[in-house]
Amino acid sequence: MRTETVTLPSDSPSTFRTLTRHVWGTPGARPKVYTQAGLHADEMPGPIVAHHLMTHLDAAEAKGRIAGEISVVPFANPIGLGHWIAHKPQGRQDLESLQNFNRHYPELAAIAADDLENCLTDDPVQNTALVRQAFAAALDRASVTTEIQSLRIALLKWSHDADYVLDLHCDHFAILHLYASTARPEITCLLCQSTVARLALIQDVSGGNAFDEAHTAPWAALRARFGTRHPIPPALFSTALEYRGQFDVDDATATQDAANLVTFLTGICALNGAAAPQYLDARHLPLGGAPEVFAPQGGIVTWAASVGAEVTEGQTLGHVTDPTSRIRLPFNAPVAGLLFRMELWRSCLRGQSLCQIAGETIFRSGDLMSD
Numbered sequence: 001m002r003t004e005t006v007t008l009p010s011d012s013p014s015t016f017r018t019l020t021r022h023v024w025g026t027p028g029a030r031p032k033v034y035t036q037a038g039l040h041a042d043e044m045p046g047p048i049v050a051h052h053l054m055t056h057l058d059a060a061e062a063k064g065r066i067a068g069e070i071s072v073v074p075f076a077n078p079i080g081l082g083h084w085i086a087h088k089p090q091g092r093q094d095l096e097s098l099q100n101f102n103r104h105y106p107e108l109a110a111i112a113a114d115d116l117e118n119c120l121t122d123d124p125v126q127n128t129a130l131v132r133q134a135f136a137a138a139l140d141r142a143s144v145t146t147e148i149q150s151l152r153i154a155l156l157k158w159s160h161d162a163d164y165v166l167d168l169h170c171d172h173f174a175i176l177h178l179y180a181s182t183a184r185p186e187i188t189c190l191l192c193q194s195t196v197a198r199l200a201l202i203q204d205v206s207g208g209n210a211f212d213e214a215h216t217a218p219w220a221a222l223r224a225r226f227g228t229r230h231p232i233p234p235a236l237f238s239t240a241l242e243y244r245g246q247f248d249v250d251d252a253t254a255t256q257d258a259a260n261l262v263t264f265l266t267g268i269c270a271l272n273g274a275a276a277p278q279y280l281d282a283r284h285l286p287l288g289g290a291p292e293v294f295a296p297q298g299g300i301v302t303w304a305a306s307v308g309a310e311v312t313e314g315q316t317l318g319h320v321t322d323p324t325s326r327i328r329l330p331f332n333a334p335v336a337g338l339l340f341r342m343e344l345w346r347s348c349l350r351g352q353s354l355c356q357i358a359g360e361t362i363f364r365s366g367d368l369m370s371d
């Protein structure tokens with residue numbers, strides 16, 4: 001194992017943040033797997049899974065089982081980790097720009113495609129290497145004027161040429177679920193069967209260019225531009241894994257989740273050995289079929305349904321009560337499906353998102369991610 005640390009260029013004098021990754025395996029070995037956690041710095045399930053995963057990787061290294069190159073960035077957002085206000089961790093939005101830390105990644109295809117116009121070949125393997133080189137060159141010349149931009153570029157410099165990118169997050173209250181594109185469905189299945197995820201939300205472009213999308217969308221965009229002339233394979237699988245809710249942080253669960261990731265890493269041959277996935281595949285449903293449910297008024301939220309429940313269309317999920325006006329309004333499921341995430345707070349503002357249900361039918365497009 002080796003450790004690398006970079007210092008982010010700072011926006012303020014005498015204040016510097018560092019970003020650290022630990023790497024197992026021979027530099028340049030394939031498959032290259034990049035894992036990070038805590039990009040939303042108020043989400044601790046991912047970093048504790050990363051901690052236990054690293055213990056497994058140390059053991060695998062001692063037994064000579066590391067076949068690829070595996071990076072782990074356990075705290076991917078040193079800026080957000082310092083954002084506490086009045087005893088509460090923030091960490092989802094940058095307090096300076098108010099930008100979500102998991103949006104606005106550079107669109108690599110847009111800034112690298114012209115470099116590829118006259119050099120692609122008829123060989124998909126060679127083209128994969130050429131695309132990775134073009135992405136690296138684009139990142140090297142990216143203009144960076146703020147610390148949050150430098151964080152995004154620093155993370156992408158470590159991850160852009162990976163074969164697999166795992167971005168570990170969590171929701172407020174949630175079941176284990178993940179986001180993936182249509183690029184590598186067999187890998188999505190393997191990951192679900194390895195991790196006990198109950199739901200895979202599938203979408204090629206969700207909007208906002210989150211970290212996971214910033215890795216798969218460029219290959220799809222290059223295929224759209226060059227695919228009739230040159231073969232461009234879906235060379236990178238990336239996912240955002242949502243390790244349940246913010247309070248689902250305990251060593252027993254995280255140890256099992258880390259062991260399950262070892263099963264996945266073995267399945268993709270990043271680790272030598274045999275490990276069969278233990279679980280049933282998740283339901284694969286379109287992100288465009290997952291409506292949010294919004295508060296009908298401000299007040300106190302009480303729930304009539306639990307996260308993980310299968311709900312019917314029109315089912316009352318809970319109520320919002322305003323004890324001043326003494327008005328109590330229900331909120332109902334707009335579609336039948338799986339209630340996979342719920343808001344943390346028991347107070348709400350009118351119009352605030354309260355929960356989300358994964359259904360079968362696509363009825364929305366465009367910017368699909370809540371901020």
Ligand SMILES: [Zn+2]
Binds near residue numbers: 039040043102169170
């Ligand atoms: Zn997150």
